[in-house]
Amino acid sequence: MAALAVYLLTPGSLAQDIILIVAAILAGVPIAIKAFQALRMKAFSIDLLVTIAVVGAMIIGEYTEAAVVSFLFLFGHYLEGRTLQRTRASLKLLMDMAPLEATILKNGERITIPAEEVQIGDHVIVQPGGRIPVDGKVITGQSLINQAAITGESVPVNKTKGDQVFSSTVSDNGYLEILAEKVGDDTTFAKIIELVEEAQETKAKTQKFMERFAAYYTPGIIILSVIVGLITLNVHLALTFLVIACPGALVISVPVSIVAGIGNGAKNGILIKGGDKMENLAKVNTLVFDKTGTLTKGKPEVTDIKAYGISADELLQLTAEVEVTSEHHLDKTIVKKAEEKGLKLVHNPSDVEIMKGHGLRAMLNGQQIYVGNKSGAEKLGIAIDIEANEYMLQQQKNGNTSVFIARDKEVIGIISIADQVREEAPATMNQLRNAGIGDLMMLTGDNELVAQKVAYQLGIDKVYAELLPEHKVSKVTELKTSGRNVAMIGDGINDAPAIATADVGIAMGGTGTDVTMETADIILMSDKLDKLPYAIKLAKATIRNMKQNTYFALITVALLLVGVLTDKIHLASGMLIHEISVILVILNAVRLVGFPKYQVWFKWLNFNAKKRKEHTETQLTV
Amino acid sequence: MKTIRIQLETLTCPSCINKIEGVLNKQTGVDEAKVMFNSSKVKITYNEEETNPEEISAIIEKLGYPVLS
Numbered sequence: 001m002a003a004l005a006v007y008l009l010t011p012g013s014l015a016q017d018i019i020l021i022v023a024a025i026l027a028g029v030p031i032a033i034k035a036f037q038a039l040r041m042k043a044f045s046i047d048l049l050v051t052i053a054v055v056g057a058m059i060i061g062e063y064t065e066a067a068v069v070s071f072l073f074l075f076g077h078y079l080e081g082r083t084l085q086r087t088r089a090s091l092k093l094l095m096d097m098a099p100l101e102a103t104i105l106k107n108g109e110r111i112t113i114p115a116e117e118v119q120i121g122d123h124v125i126v127q128p129g130g131r132i133p134v135d136g137k138v139i140t141g142q143s144l145i146n147q148a149a150i151t152g153e154s155v156p157v158n159k160t161k162g163d164q165v166f167s168s169t170v171s172d173n174g175y176l177e178i179l180a181e182k183v184g185d186d187t188t189f190a191k192i193i194e195l196v197e198e199a200q201e202t203k204a205k206t207q208k209f210m211e212r213f214a215a216y217y218t219p220g221i222i223i224l225s226v227i228v229g230l231i232t233l234n235v236h237l238a239l240t241f242l243v244i245a246c247p248g249a250l251v252i253s254v255p256v257s258i259v260a261g262i263g264n265g266a267k268n269g270i271l272i273k274g275g276d277k278m279e280n281l282a283k284v285n286t287l288v289f290d291k292t293g294t295l296t297k298g299k300p301e302v303t304d305i306k307a308y309g310i311s312a313d314e315l316l317q318l319t320a321e322v323e324v325t326s327e328h329h330l331d332k333t334i335v336k337k338a339e340e341k342g343l344k345l346v347h348n349p350s351d352v353e354i355m356k357g358h359g360l361r362a363m364l365n366g367q368q369i370y371v372g373n374k375s376g377a378e379k380l381g382i383a384i385d386i387e388a389n390e391y392m393l394q395q396q397k398n399g400n401t402s403v404f405i406a407r408d409k410e411v412i413g414i415i416s417i418a419d420q421v422r423e424e425a426p427a428t429m430n431q432l433r434n435a436g437i438g439d440l441m442m443l444t445g446d447n448e449l450v451a452q453k454v455a456y457q458l459g460i461d462k463v464y465a466e467l468l469p470e471h472k473v474s475k476v477t478e479l480k481t482s483g484r485n486v487a488m489i490g491d492g493i494n495d496a497p498a499i500a501t502a503d504v505g506i507a508m509g510g511t512g513t514d515v516t517m518e519t520a521d522i523i524l525m526s527d528k529l530d531k532l533p534y535a536i537k538l539a540k541a542t543i544r545n546m547k548q549n550t551y552f553a554l555i556t557v558a559l560l561l562v563g564v565l566t567d568k569i570h571l572a573s574g575m576l577i578h579e580i581s582v583i584l585v586i587l588n589a590v591r592l593v594g595f596p597k598y599q600v601w602f603k604w605l606n607f608n609a610k611k612r613k614e615h616t617e618t619q620l621t622v
Numbered sequence: 623m624k625t626i627r628i629q630l631e632t633l634t635c636p637s638c639i640n641k642i643e644g645v646l647n648k649q650t651g652v653d654e655a656k657v658m659f660n661s662s663k664v665k666i667t668y669n670e671e672e673t674n675p676e677e678i679s680a681i682i683e684k685l686g687y688p689v690l691s
Contacts, residue, residue, distance in 0.1 A: 037686040041645045081634040088660060200660035259660045 020063035027070035028054045046246045049222070053242040057571055060235050068572035069243060076579030083586040087256050089593050090263030091196055097149040097168045098189065102133035105177070115167075116184045126176040131168060135182035135189075138163050143174025150188060151526035152269025191517065192525070195273065196266045200259050202274025206550060207254035214247035217557070221245035236571070237564070243574045244560045249581040253549035256589035261542030264595050269525040270535045277521040280504045281539035283485045287437050288476060290490035290498070291444035291454060294508060294529070296419040298491070300329060302337040303400055304416040306391055315413040317343040319405050322362050322369050325352060330403060331360075331371070333417050355379075359403070370406040382406045388414060399453025418450070421457055424530045429458045431533035436540070439484070443472045443498070472498040487522075489532065506532070534596075541595050549585045556581040623653060625667045626675050628682065629690040633662045638687065645685060649673065 028051065035047035050073050057066035085092075099115040105123040115133040118124060123139065126132050132145070144156035149168040156172050159165055165178055167187035184190065203211075221241055229238030258275040265272045272278050289295050307315040320338035323331040324345055338345065349362035349369070358379065359372015370380055374392065377384060384392075384404070388411050392402045400416035429440060441462040444451045451465035464475055476498050479486045488495070488502035491509055496519045499505035507520035509527035517523060524531045560577060563569030569577065633639075639657040642664060646655035651672025656665045666678055679689045 034686045037684065038641055041641075041681075041685055045641055077634055081632050084634055085632060091661070197658055197661045197663070201656070201658050255660065 017063050020067045021058065024054060024058060024063060024067040024070055027067065027074050031070060031073060046248075049242045049245055053239045053571065056235060056239045056242075060239075062236065062571065065571040069575045072572070072575045072579050076575075076582065079579075079583050080586060083583060083590060084256070086590045087260040087586060087593060088263060090260070090267040091193075091200075094149065094196075094263075094266055095193060097131075098193075099131045099133035099168055103127075103130075118180050118183045120180055120183055122180045122183075124178045124180050126171045126178060128171060128173050128175060131170050132165050132176070132178065133167060134178065134180040135167050135187045136165060136178040136180045138165060139177045139179050141174055141176040143176050144172040146170045146172055147526075148269075150192065150269070152267065152531065153526045153528070192266065192271060195271055195517065196262060199262050199272060199274045199277075200255075202276060204254055204258055204275030204279050204546065206279070206546060207258070207275055210250050210254055210550065210553075214250045217250065218245050218247050237567075240564050240569065240571050240574050243571055244557075244564060244569075244578060246578060248578060249549075249553040249556055249585050252582060253553040253585045254546050256586050257542055257546035257549055257592060260589045260592035261538060261545070261595075264592055265535065265538055268531065268534060268538075270531055270538070271517075271523040271525065272535070272539070273521050273523075277504065278539050278542055280485070281487065281522060281536060282543040284487040284504055284536065285436075285438040286441060286479060286484040286486045287432060287439070288441045288443055288479065288486055288488045288498075288502065289460070290472075290488075290495045291442050291446060291451060292419060293491040294489060294495075295425050295442065295454060295458065296421055298419065300333045300401075300417050300419045302333060302415060303418045303420075304395065305413065306388075306416075307413040308388070308411060310412055312413075313341065313343060315405060316341065316415070317345065318347075318364065318369065318407075319371055319403075319413075319415065321345045321347050322349045322352075322360070322364055322371055325349070326354075326360060330401065330417055334403070334415060368408055371403060374402070374404060377404045377406055377411070380406070380409075382409050382411060384411055396449050397453070399450045399457075401450065421454055422529055424528060425458055428529045428532060429460070431530075432536065435533045435536045437536065441479075443467055443475055443488075445469075469495075469497060473501050476501045506535075538595055542592055545589060545592055549588055552588075553581065553585060623667055624670050625665065626678075627658075628664045628666065628675070628679060630662045630664065630682065631688045631690060633657070633659055633687070642682060642685060642687065646678065646681065649678070649681065652678065 031047050031054070032051045035045055035051045038045040039048060050069065054066045054070045057063075057069065101112055102115045102118045103110055103112045103125045104118060105125060110125060118134050124132075124134055124136065128143070138159055138161050140161060142158070142160040145159050145165060146154055146156045147166065147169045148154040150166050159176070165176070166189060167182070168189040182188070185194075222245055225238045225241035225245070228241060229235060254275070258278060261278060262272050272281065292298050305312045305316060316334070316338050320335045320343065324335055326332070347365050349364045352360060352362040354360050355372060355376050358376025359370065361368065361370050361380070363369075370377060370382060374384065382404075392414060395402045395414070395416045398418075400418040403415045403417065404411060405413045405415065432440065439462065440458075440460045441464070442451065442455055442460050443464050445467055446465060448465040451463045454460075455463040467475065472495065476486055476488055480501075480503060486502045487504040487506055488498050489506040489508060490499055491507070499507060500519050504522060505520045506522045506524065508524045508529070522535060524535065556577065560569060560574060564574065639659050642657050643655050646652050646664070646666065651669045653667040653669060658665060664682065668678065682689055
């Protein structure tokens with residue numbers, strides 16, 4: 001500080017020279033020590049360059065410059081450290097959610113131990129307001145649990161006996177006893193942290209370029225410094241080159257943005273596995289969805305009951321009685337519906353005969369009952385009148401699967417079943433268009449009519465139905481080779497091959513399995529679609545931020561070089577510009593920590609999206 | 623072969639990465655050293671017959687980077 005004040009006041013006297021020398025030594029010694037430490041281990045460091053520059057400046061009598069350079073270098077580093085920590089704030093915040101202590105039941109007694117010492121099989125007790133220290137199953141109790149640490153979703157979820165709970169989530173209001181299944185480093189939370197830490201180190205393509213640049217830049221400038229020094233015999237100029245040889249802003253510009261972006265994602269339940277994945281996600285223009293379980297709830301529900309000659313409840317009861325033994329998912333849906341309605345299943349079916357690909361036939365209460373599809377009914381010679389046929393066609397058009405119920409040879413009802421579209425899906429599709437995704441597509445193994453219905457409901461551009469898993473993979477490959485940047489999103493298990501094939505693989509519901517965590521590039525921790533637009537916007541914001549930093553760093557370097565060569569920039573000002581550029585780059589990245597705040601480009605994208613929407617509407621009317 | 627993660631004080635200058643990695647990778651017994659700059663950690667895979675965490679930490683300290691854990 002004193003040095004800076006003196007530098008600004010200028011007039012030169014012996015007393016001032018002495019103050020400056022002392023200041024230079026005070027600030028320079030720590031730098032020299034670091035340089036020496038590195039040198040002793042045969043390592044080259046920037047500290048060494050600065051030390052040479054400072055010592056050189058003192059020898060040629062430039063005390064002011066020497067003092068200011070060493071002071072700026074130290075102070076700059078201090079500021080860098082402080083601001084860098086802010087880019088890492090999101091992850092730090094997440095890590096602070098890690099549980100520290102656990103209360104376990106041992107021989108009927110409650111003891112409190114460090115969280116990492118809990119063993120698998122221990123009974124863990126969590127009081128209201130307490131943090132759950134392990135992954136496990138609830139044995140007794142019931143509570144609303146805030147799972148924000150895992151899913152980024154702060155709306156509490158009700159958990160009761162038999163439910164899975166996760167380490168670092170918070171029990172809001174109830175008492176819980178949990179059987180520990182995963183502890184310490186094996187918990188989902190610990191894996192998230194590890195994954196994010198590793199992800200932050202995965203280099204973006206731009207970063208690799210910048211590092212290669214820096215790898216030539218620093219030695220290049222040093223050589224230049226020596227050559228310039230030897231030719232012009234201008235020591236001052238040679239020393240200035242040494243000061244600007246430090247590649248600070250160049251090397252740091254990309255990783256600071258990526259770290260801030262990945263951290264922001266992690267805090268919001270979006271795991272992005274590295275800078276390169278972030279770059280790819282920002283480039284995606286085609287988003288391919290799996291249907292079942294991704295766009296739809298994955299749980300079929302009874303949507304309509306049409307009874308002929310009996311009441312709807314009677315029909316449901318009778319159908320459920322016949323189907324109670326069946327393992328088919330449509331049958332299970334009907335039985336579940338009957339149970340929900342509180343209907344008692346009293347009669348037991350006999351002579352149950354499964355008609356493969358059609359349905360089943362059984363004797364119930366002395367009458368023959370058939371439950372199944374139309375072709376099975378026709379095979380049995382059951383007459384389907386025009387009214388029933390019309391109704392069935394209408395239901396199919398609406399995306400339902402129709403189940404016929406016949407008593408003896410007469411149709412007594414039709415139950416319609418459909419896998420409902422997720423509640424958040426329509427809004428998500430709009431947001432995705434706003435986020436700049438050009439084409440939304442759907443792949444499904446389901447039949448064409450059902451698929452078309454879902455696509456129509458959501459405004460999806462293209463549907464590929466009746467696909468086997470391997471066909472999904474070849475479809476994704478096909479889209480990729482047609483020049484699109486394809487992201488595939490699925491629930492991770494049965495879609496794993498297609499997810500792995502896409503440019504960007506996105507898995508939903510990451511708390512499920514390790515497989516999901518391994519195959520996908522991006523993991524949405526909550527089992528919900530609505531984080532997807534956020535992830536894409538975040539990736540775009542991060543890449544924009546990274547580009548701003550990159551250009552800024554490159555321009556700074558160019559200006560420094562020109563400035564030094566034209567004798568406009570000297571030791572102290574060179575160091576000042578260098579340090580300021582590093583800090584500006586970091587501060588720019590800090591903006592991402594607060595994303596979606598402090599961004600200025602949403603309006604422009606919305607304008608684009610509107611145009612796109614009109615376009616699809618006209619497509620549909622044609 | 624064992625893997626440890628050593629937590630350092632916040633790293634600020636990316637050139638530290640090359641310094642720490644370069645020196646550690648030259649040590650006998652160290653199979654691979656990787657500096658995780660953003661979390662200020664060093665991940666080291668080493669042969670437990672030839673070296674140990676204390677020795678590795680000491681080297682890092684000697685380079686001028688305080689080891690936290």
